[in-house]
Amino acid sequence: EVHLVQSGGGLVKPGGSLRLSCAASGFIFTNAWMSWVRQAPGKGLEWVGRIQSKSDGETTDYAAPVKGRFSISRDDSTNTLFLQMNSLKTDDTAVYYCTIDSGHYGYWGQGTLVTVSS
Amino acid sequence: DIVMTQSPDSLAVSLGERATINCKSSQSVLYTSNNNNYLAWYQQKPGQPPKLLIYWASTRESGVPDRFSGSGSGTNFTLTISSLQAEDVAVYYCQQYYSSLGSFGQGTKVEI
Numbered sequence: 001e002v003h004l005v006q007s008g009g010g011l012v013k014p015g016g017s018l019r020l021s022c023a024a025s026g027f028i029f030t031n032a033w034m035s036w037v038r039q040a041p042g043k044g045l046e047w048v049g050r051i052q053s054k055s056d057g058e059t060t061d062y063a064a065p066v067k068g069r070f071s072i073s074r075d076d077s078t079n080t081l082f083l084q085m086n087s088l089k090t091d092d093t094a095v096y097y098c099t100i101d102s103g104h105y106g107y108w109g110q111g112t113l114v115t116v117s118s
Numbered sequence: 119d120i121v122m123t124q125s126p127d128s129l130a131v132s133l134g135e136r137a138t139i140n141c142k143s144s145q146s147v148l149y150t151s152n153n154n155n156y157l158a159w160y161q162q163k164p165g166q167p168p169k170l171l172i173y174w175a176s177t178r179e180s181g182v183p184d185r186f187s188g189s190g191s192g193t194n195f196t197l198t199i200s201s202l203q204a205e206d207v208a209v210y211y212c213q214q215y216y217s218s219l220g221s222f223g224q225g226t227k228v229e230i
Contacts, residue, residue, distance in 0.1 A: 035220065045160075045168065045211055047220035061218050064119070097167050103215035104158035106179065108167035 002026040002107045004098050009112030016088050016116070022081040022098030022109050029079040030054065035101040036072060036083050038094035039111075046094075050101050051081070065091070088116045120144050120214050124223035131228065137199040139226045141212035146192045149216065156216035159188055159197045161208045162225075168211065172197065204230065 008020040022034070033056070036048040049062040051072045060072050071084040081098050093116045099105040121144040131137040147156045155175035160168035170179045172188035175195055185200045199206055207230060212223040 037220075044209075044225040045162075045213075045222040047213075047222065050218075050220070063219060103156060104170055104173040104213065105160075105168070106170045106173075111167055 002100070004100070004107060004109035006096070006098055006109040006112040009096065009114050011115045011117065012088055013118050014088060014090055014116055017084070017086045018088065018114060019085070020083040020096055020098075020112055020114070022083075024079045024081065024100075027100070027107075029074075030076045033101040034072075034074065034081045035099045035105065036081075036096060037099055037105070037108075038092075038096045040091075040094040043094075048083070048096070085114070088114075090116050092116050119219055120147065120217045120221050122212055122214055122221050122223040124210075124212060124226050126226060127224070128227040128229065130230065131199075131202045133204065133230060134201050137202050137206070137228055139197045139210050139212075139228070141190075141195040141197070141223050143193045143195075143214055143216075147214045147216035148192050155191050155195070156214055157188075157190070157195050158213045158215065159186075160211045160213065161206075162211065163208045171210075199228070202228070202230070 003025045005023045012018050033052050035050040049072050052059045069087045073082045095111040097111045098109040100107040123142045125140045157175040159172040162168040176188045187198050189196050209225045209227050
C-alpha cells in the first residue's frame with residue numbers, strides 16, 4: 001500500500017526558511033516523479049513544482065510564484081522527498097501536499113500546514 | 119502557461135439529480151500523437167487531500183463510482199455526476215498535465 005507521510009510544517013516569519021519532508025513507501029520511489037501542491041486557507045489547489053526521477057535526469061520545474069525561492073530534492077536511499085522553502089512570504093501560507101506525479105496525482109500525502117506570519 | 123477555468127463556481131443539486139461541471143483550458147491539452155487529453159478531475163472534501171476521480175479526461179480511477187464520468191476534448195471538458203448522493207458534496211477541480219508546468223481550475227463547490 002502506498003504511503004506518503006509528511007513532516008516539517010509550522011510557523012515561520014516572513015523572510016525565513018523551512019524544509020518539508022515526505023517519506024514514501026509502498027512503491028518504487030526511485031522510479032517515481034514527485035510533485036508538491038499547495039492550498040492556501042479557503043482557496044484552491046496550486047501546483048508548486050516537480051522533480052523527475054534520477055534516471056530521467058532529476059530535472060526540476062517550478063511554478064512562477066516560487067521559482068528561485070523554493071527547491072525540490074530527493075533522497076532515493078531513504079525514499080524521501082524534500083521541499084526547501086526560502087525567503088518565505090505571507091502569501092506562501094498554505095497546506096502543502098506531496099504527490100506521486102504520473103501527470104495526474106493518484107496518491108497524496110496528508111498535508112502539512114505552513115504559516116508565514118510575523 | 120495553461121490557464122484552467124471552471125464553471126460554475128458553485129452549484130446546488132437535489133439528491134438523485136444530475137450535476138455538471140465544466141472546465142475550459144486556455145490552449146488544447148490534446149496530444150495528437152497519442153490522441154490523449156491530458157486532463158484530470160479531483161474531488162476534495164474538507165480537511166482531506168484531493169482524491170483523483172478521472173484521468174485522460176474520461177478514464178475513471180479504480181474504485182470511483184460509475185455515477186462519475188468525464189467527457190470532452192481539446193479545450194472543453196465536463197465532469198458529470200449522474201445521480202448526486204449526499205457523500206458527493208465536495209469541491210471539484212480539473213487539472214491539466216499537458217504542460218510541464220501543472221495547473222488546476224479554481225474549483226467548483228457542489229452542494230445539496
